Amino acid sequence: MKKRTKRFALDIIHLVGELPKTTVGRAIGGQLVRSGTSVGVNYRAACRGKSKADFIAKLGIVEEEADESCYWLELLIEGALAEKQRAELLLKEASELTAIIVASRKTAGSVK
Known part of the structure; x- marks a missing residue:
């Protein structure tokens, strides 16, 4: 997962680099770079959690950032601001x- 989330961050960075240099492109691009790169860094932090509760809490941040990335990507697609495919x-x-x-948060929460 560490490699996968890092690859995701790099792919996001490259996509954002190709967005139009407009007010909207810069605004959405900035938000997407923040959320997309946050997925990996917060996953790494979760892996170093000090307790089970800390691990689960940090995974919650990863979940929020990944879902937020979905939102910004949907806006790019629906607004025709990025190459669709x-x-x-x-x-x-x-x-x-x-x-x-x-799924990981649910599993971690049910393990005793």
């Missing part, structure tokens, strides 16, 4: 990462 692949990845983290 590429943005859709990243949206699929963001959705999968969100689902994996949700």
Whole structure:
């Protein structure tokens, strides 16, 4: 997952680098870079959690950031601001990462 979330961050950075240099492109791009790179860094932090509760809490942040990335990618797609196929692949990845983290939080919460 560490490699996967880092790859996601790098792919987001490259996509945002190709967005139009307009007010909207810069605004959405900035938000997407923040949320997309936050997924990996917060996952790494979760892996270093000091307790089970800390791990679960940090995974919650990962979940929120991955879901937020979905939102910004949806705006790029629906607003025709990014190459559709590429943005859709990243949206699929963001959705999968969100689902994996949700499942991980549930599993971690049920382990005694």
